[in-house]
Amino acid sequence: MSECIVVTSGKGGVGKTTTTANLGVALAQQGNTVVVVDADIGLRNLDVILGLENRIVYDLVHVIEGECRLKQALIKDKRLDGLSLLPAAQTRDKNAVTPAQMRDLIARIKEVADYVLVDCPAGIEQGFKNAVAGADKAIIVTTPEVSAIRDADRIIGMVEAAELPEPQLIINRFRARMVASGDMMNKEDILEILAIPLLGVVPDHEDIIVSANRGVPVAFDEDSLVGEAYRRIGRRLGGEPDVPMLDLSVQDGFWTTLKRWIGMAPAQGVAR
């Protein structure tokens, strides 16, 4: 019983690719066979985030056009058994592929994998339609910003129109301290508008930038809080829906506590 999950957001830059890479790693760590598919044809990134860029020989368009076999195009991750990447073509565009072709391709990949994760391009055009074509369900990534939430809402509507089941939400780049001071939307505000089940909250952290530049997804890093967030989301996806949410509440340092004690800092707010 393999499953294809599309990771989408509407808005660009909210962390779709990072999320896809890390969930791929997290699911593979649980012993699953995972293929991550970069559907962002023409603007591929997933290979870079995974550190597999220099091993690309064939890509998704080659497979669809029959220039190579699926197995030849899949790049196995040497760090982790069970994880492989189907990269996007860089020299073509979204119109090189049709939704029907994608549906066929995903069906073929599902024969060799437990999970297929599709990294959807930003936008609502052809690229989106291709990416959702073969999917069984969708994960919506958003950040706690009004614009990202507007786009996520629109995309949820389009996912419903594509007759996928109710999507799940990942809130990315969450900053507990800003939420506590009232400068960022909290989880409840976001869920009230989007009204879909929450799959996880990923804190904002420099680890992400470092890991992206090194090509090592942060989910490999046992000490990283962000990595832990992704690993827990991976477990929830992989059949343990009750894994507790990461505690992201603000932990104050000594000086802040002292300032509050003498009345120089605002009362403590707890990130929700």
Next chain:
Amino acid sequence: MRGSDGTSVILSLDAGSPFDVLRAELTRLLGQAPERFRHGSARLDFGDRDLTLFDIRRLVHLLKGEFALTVTGIYTSERALHRFVERELKLRVYARPPAEDWSDEELHLVADEAPTRPVGTVGVVVLDHTGDEPVRVSATAVTERARFDVEDDAETVGHGAPPDGEGVIEDLAYDDEIDRSTAALPPEDLPDHEPEVAPTLPTSTPPVSFTGGRRALTVARTLRGGQRVSFPGDVILFGDVNPGATVEAGGHILVFGSLRGLAHAGRHGDQASVIMAFELHPTQLRIGPHIAFPPEADGRSARGFRPEIAWVHGDRILIDEYRGRLPDPLPAPGSSNPASPSGREEPAVPPGADRPERSDP
């Protein structure tokens, strides 16, 4: 119809295009038109377009303010609107002119972006009585964004995938689609359904009457950004209306959830229409010809359900807590003439763009 310099302009608006696109194209087109077309009088040709009083008012103000064109009458085939337009807008209503009588001078405007499919045409028909023959100028508006909106609307209707046909405008088919699902009366009854468009409902009768032959559309889902519901009767929605979504009704709009998007009740001019929601935080409210923006953040403190109702009082939209019955006083027939193009508002600002008053108990 002669203007100060003997020029009269007829603006014809294609039935299929989103109104805002047409308006933008019209502005651009008239901006390029020779000076002699200005300072005259104009008639608006709406053809078969599903127009609203609100749209007409906006156009009248736009033409007056930007191009010094005075609108003296409209052409429309929508019979239900005649009486209302004549009384409220003080405009004459004409049968459609025989367009083929005019010589054509066509001017095609194409957007800068990549080639796209046309979404509709804006016809500017110019009658120059000083010359031998009337001159007609028409333009094809090509807008990528609009095409998308329209297709997307079509998707939400339940048509499934948008049709393959080139540039098919689907949103007008929407009302029919809905009609089939709920209709007790044949759909063609509605445009002539007098109480719907007449602003003069007897005050002794409650304007909401679910037994009196009005039709209501029930929608049991949340409307997300980009989705739209439009129905000639009342709309009852079990779910939220999110920012970027639109609900339009010929009558009332009742939202059993949060209204955060745009709602237009009484879109054919019925000012006795109300908008109600469990949580009323709209991006914009429209009732009949009136438009209102919600008050600036009145705090997200009151989470939970506190049903509120919006209605027209005089020439303003008021919002108050819903107290178990329709607000009093009801809009008195003919008590005011808010829809007259008195020129009180500047075209740059939407007509009646006042903050609604939130009358506190």
